[in-house]
Amino acid sequence: MSAASHYRICPLCEACCGLQVQTEGGKVTAIRGAEDDVFSAGYICPKGVALKDLHEDPDRLRTPLVRRDGKLRPASWDEAFEEIARRLPAIQQAHGRDAVAVTVGNPSAHKMSLLLYFGRLAKALGTKNVFSASTLDQMPKQLSAGLMFGHWLSIPVPDIERTQWLLVIGANPIASNGSLWTVPDFRGKSKALRARGGRLVVIDPRRTETAAVADEHHFIRPGSDVFLLAAMVHTLFEEGLVRTGRLTPHLSGLDALRPALAAFTPEAVAARCGIEAAAIRRLARELAGAERAAVYGRIGTCTQAFGTLSSWLVDVLNVLTGHLDEPGGAMFPKAAAFAANTMGVPGRGRGITTGRHASRVSGAPEVFGELPITCLAEEIETPGPGQVRALITVASNPVLSAPGGPRLAQALEQLDFMVSLDIYLNETTRHADVVLPGLSPLEDSHYDVAFPQLSFRNHARYSGPVFEPPAGQPPEWQTLLRLCAIAQGLGAMADVLALDDQLVEAEVRKVAGDNTPLVMRALGSRKGPDRLLDLALRSGPYGDGFGLKPGGLNLDQVMATPGGIDLGELAPRIPEVLRTAGGHIELAPPLLLADLPRALAELNAAAAPLVVIGRRDVRSNNSWMHNLPLLAKGPFRGALLVHPADAARCGVQDGGAARLLGAGQSVAVQVEFSDALMPGVVCLPHGWGHDLPGAQLALAAERPGANLNAVLDIGARDPLSGNAVLSGGAVTLMPARTS
Numbered sequence: 001m002s003a004a005s006h007y008r009i010c011p012l013c014e015a016c017c018g019l020q021v022q023t024e025g026g027k028v029t030a031i032r033g034a035e036d037d038v039f040s041a042g043y044i045c046p047k048g049v050a051l052k053d054l055h056e057d058p059d060r061l062r063t064p065l066v067r068r069d070g071k072l073r074p075a076s077w078d079e080a081f082e083e084i085a086r087r088l089p090a091i092q093q094a095h096g097r098d099a100v101a102v103t104v105g106n107p108s109a110h111k112m113s114l115l116l117y118f119g120r121l122a123k124a125l126g127t128k129n130v131f132s133a134s135t136l137d138q139m140p141k142q143l144s145a146g147l148m149f150g151h152w153l154s155i156p157v158p159d160i161e162r163t164q165w166l167l168v169i170g171a172n173p174i175a176s177n178g179s180l181w182t183v184p185d186f187r188g189k190s191k192a193l194r195a196r197g198g199r200l201v202v203i204d205p206r207r208t209e210t211a212a213v214a215d216e217h218h219f220i221r222p223g224s225d226v227f228l229l230a231a232m233v234h235t236l237f238e239e240g241l242v243r244t245g246r247l248t249p250h251l252s253g254l255d256a257l258r259p260a261l262a263a264f265t266p267e268a269v270a271a272r273c274g275i276e277a278a279a280i281r282r283l284a285r286e287l288a289g290a291e292r293a294a295v296y297g298r299i300g301t302c303t304q305a306f307g308t309l310s311s312w313l314v315d316v317l318n319v320l321t322g323h324l325d326e327p328g329g330a331m332f333p334k335a336a337a338f339a340a341n342t343m344g345v346p347g348r349g350r351g352i353t354t355g356r357h358a359s360r361v362s363g364a365p366e367v368f369g370e371l372p373i374t375c376l377a378e379e380i381e382t383p384g385p386g387q388v389r390a391l392i393t394v395a396s397n398p399v400l401s402a403p404g405g406p407r408l409a410q411a412l413e414q415l416d417f418m419v420s421l422d423i424y425l426n427e428t429t430r431h432a433d434v435v436l437p438g439l440s441p442l443e444d445s446h447y448d449v450a451f452p453q454l455s456f457r458n459h460a461r462y463s464g465p466v467f468e469p470p471a472g473q474p475p476e477w478q479t480l481l482r483l484c485a486i487a488q489g490l491g492a493m494a495d496v497l498a499l500d501d502q503l504v505e506a507e508v509r510k511v512a513g514d515n516t517p518l519v520m521r522a523l524g525s526r527k528g529p530d531r532l533l534d535l536a537l538r539s540g541p542y543g544d545g546f547g548l549k550p551g552g553l554n555l556d557q558v559m560a561t562p563g564g565i566d567l568g569e570l571a572p573r574i575p576e577v578l579r580t581a582g583g584h585i586e587l588a589p590p591l592l593l594a595d596l597p598r599a600l601a602e603l604n605a606a607a608a609p610l611v612v613i614g615r616r617d618v619r620s621n622n623s624w625m626h627n628l629p630l631l632a633k634g635p636f637r638g639a640l641l642v643h644p645a646d647a648a649r650c651g652v653q654d655g656g657a658a659r660l661l662g663a664g665q666s667v668a669v670q671v672e673f674s675d676a677l678m679p680g681v682v683c684l685p686h687g688w689g690h691d692l693p694g695a696q697l698a699l700a701a702e703r704p705g706a707n708l709n710a711v712l713d714i715g716a717r718d719p720l721s722g723n724a725v726l727s728g729g730a731v732t733l734m735p736a737r738t739s
C-alpha cells in the first residue's frame with residue numbers, strides 16, 4: 001500500500017483539533033496538526049500524536065468476550081449478542097425495566113456513533129436508571145444554563161480572540177484546551193490576549209499552568225467559589241456597577257438578585273475563600289469596567305457542593321457587567337448541526353424541568369434524564385422493587401472515575417448480568433459478562449456533535465475513517481441498535497438497518513412533516529450517523545434546506561472540504577438563542593435562590609485542615625490514556641502534590657511513599673513537594689489506580705498510581721445537579737510506615 005495523508009478530527013479531548021494522519025502499508029507513520037484546519041490551524045498536543053498508540057495498542061479489544069466458567073473468553077459477535085438476548089430480557093421481564101441500568105462515559109462525547117445512538121438505547125431500555133459522567137464534572141453548568149437560558153447546552157463561552165479581560169476560575173485550559181469551551185491552543189490565544197494589552201486573571205487552589213502565564217493569580221479555598229462569585233455580584237450592586245445594556249428588556253429576576261445575595265459581602269466571605277475583601281471588590285470593578293470581558297468557570301466550580309450556584313453566578317456576573325452576548329464577552333456559539341438552541345421557535349421554548357423522578361434509595365432528583373452516578377452502587381446493593389440487577393456500560397469506567405470506586409466494584413460483582421461496550425478491558429468492564437469492542441477512532445467517521453455548540457468560533461468539519469474497520473466488526477451505532485432490538489424483545493438477529501431507517505424517518509418527520517418521503521429520498525443511500533448528520537446539517541441554521549436555501553450546507557459539501565468550513569466568529573444571539581418558557585434570561589431561578597440559605601449556613605463552617613483537589617495533565621484525560629507508550633513515558637504524573645509546610649506537618653518526604661486517607665478508605669501515594677499549592681490543599685489527579693486484577697492495561701499497570709476517588713465520599717453531592725463533590729474532600733496524610 002502506498003503512502004497517504006488523511007484528515008482526522010482528534011477525538012481525545014474537547015479541543016477537537018484537526019490532525020493530518022500519514023499512513024503507509026496499513027500503518028500510521030506520522031501524526032501532526034492539520035495546518036489548513038479552519039478551527040485549530042495546525043495545533044496538536046502529545047495526546048493527538050498518541051492516537052497511533054491507541055490504534056495499535058495490543059490491549060485494545062478487537063474481539064467480543066463472553067464469560068464462561070467465571071472467565072472472559074473470546075467469542076464471535078453472534079455468540080455475544082445471543083448471550084445478551086438470552087439473559088437481558090429475562091431480567092427485564094422478571095424485575096421490570098428499571099432493573100437494567102445504563103452508564104455512558106466521557107469518550108462517547110467524542111464518537112459520533114455513540115453520541116447519536118446511546119440515547120436510543122436508554123430509551124429502548126425504558127429504565128429510569130440512566131447514569132453518565134456528566135454528574136461527575138459538568139451537570140451543574142448544564143443545569144444553570146438550562147435554568148437561565150432554556151437549554152442544557154446553551155452555555156456561553158468566552159470570545160477569546162476579542163476579549164481584553166478574562167477571569168478563569170477553577171479551570172486549567174493550558175492543560176485542557178478548554179472544557180465546556182472548545183478552544184484549541186489556549187496557550188497561544190492567551191498569549192495573544194496579553195500581547196494586545198489584555199489581562200488574564202486566574203483563581204485556583206493551585207498555581208496551575210494557566211495561572212503561571214496569567215497576569216494575576218489568587219489561591220482560593222477549594223469549595224468556596226460560590227462565596228467569591230456571590231461577593232463579586234454583591235459588589236456590583238453595592239457600588240452601582242450593574243450595566244445590563246442591550247440585554248435589559250430580555251432579563252427576568254434582576255430585582256430579586258440583590259436581596260438574595262445581600263449577606264455575601266466581600267468582608268463576610270474573605271476568610272472562607274482565602275482572598276482579601278479588597279481584592280474581591282477590585283476584581284468586580286475591573287470586570288465591570290473592562291470594555292470586553294468574560295468570566296469562565298469550569299471543573300473546580302462544578303465539582304463542589306455548590307456547583308450549580310457557582311455555575312449560575314459565573315453567568316450572572318457576565319450578564320450584570322454587560323458582557324454576555326457581546327463581542328469579546330461570553331457568547332453563544334451557533335452550531336451547524338444538532339443544537340437544540342437553533343431548533344423550534346427562536347426566542348422561546350419550554351425551558352427545562354428536573355426531578356421528574358428520583359433515585360430509589362437516596363431520592364436524588366433526575367436531572368437531564370439522569371440520576372447521579374454516585375447513586376449507582378446503592379441502587380445495585382439495596383434490595384427491593386426496582387433494584388438494579390443488570391448493567392450496560394458504554395465507554396464508561398466509573399470504578400476509577402467516580403467517588404466510592406472500591407464500593408462500586410464490589411457492587412458490580414452482585415449483578416445478575418453486565419454488558420460493556422468498550423475498547424478496553426478496564427477496571428469496570430472486567431466485571432462484565434459480555435464485552436463488545438468498539439472501533440478504533442481511526443476506523444470511524446467523525447463529526448463533533450456536541451462541541452461546535454461550545455466552540456470559540458463557528459465551523460463545520462467532518463473526517464472519514466483512516467482505515468477500514470476489521471472484517472465482521474460492526475460500528476458502535478449498529479451494536480447499540482442491536483442492543484436496542486434485544487431490549488425491545490426483537491432478538492439478537494433483528495435487522496438493524498431497517499431499525500435505522502425507522503428511526504431516521506421519525507427524525508425526518510419532526511422537521512419535514514408531510515414532506516418526509518421527499519426528504520428521505522434526498523438523504524439517499526447513507527445509513528447510520530452520516531445520514532443523521534446530513535439531515536441535521538441540511539435542516540440546521542446554515543443548511544441548504546433540502547434545496548430551499550441554495551448554497552447552504554449539506555454533508556457532501558462538508559465532506560468535500562477537509563480542514564472544515566469556517567462559519568465565522570461568534571455573533572450576538574439574544575433573544576433568538578433563548579428557549580426559556582418566558583422568553584427571558586432567568587437571572588433568579590427559584591430553584592437556585594432556594595439553595596442560597598444552604599450556602600450561607602456553610603459560609604462560617606469550620607474548614608478541614610487538609611483537603612484534596614484533582615488536576616489535569618496535558619498527557620492524560622480521565623482514566624483511559626495511561627496505557628499509551630507515548631503518554632506514559634517520562635516522569636510519573638500521578639503523584640500527590642503536597643505543599644512543603646503540609647508535608648512537614650504530616651511527616652512525609654519529597655519522593656517518599658505515604659498514605660492518603662479519606663471517606664474511610666486509604667490509598668498509597670507517592671509524594672511530590674510543590675509550593676504551587678495553597679497550604680492546606682493536596683492535589684492528586686483522578687483516573688489512576690490501575691492495579692486491580694482482571695483489567696487488561698499492561699502498560700498502565702506498571703505505574704498504576706492511586707485512585708483519588710477511593711478516598712472521596714460517595715454520598716457527597718451538589719443536591720441540585722447530583723454532581724459528585726470531587727474538590728475539597730477532607731483527607732489525612734501520613735507516612736506509609738504509620739498506616
Ligand code: SF4
Pocket residue numbers: 010011012013014015016017043044045046047048049176177184
Ligand atoms: S488538544 Fe490534543 S488531545 Fe485535545 S484535540 Fe487537540 S490534539 Fe487532540
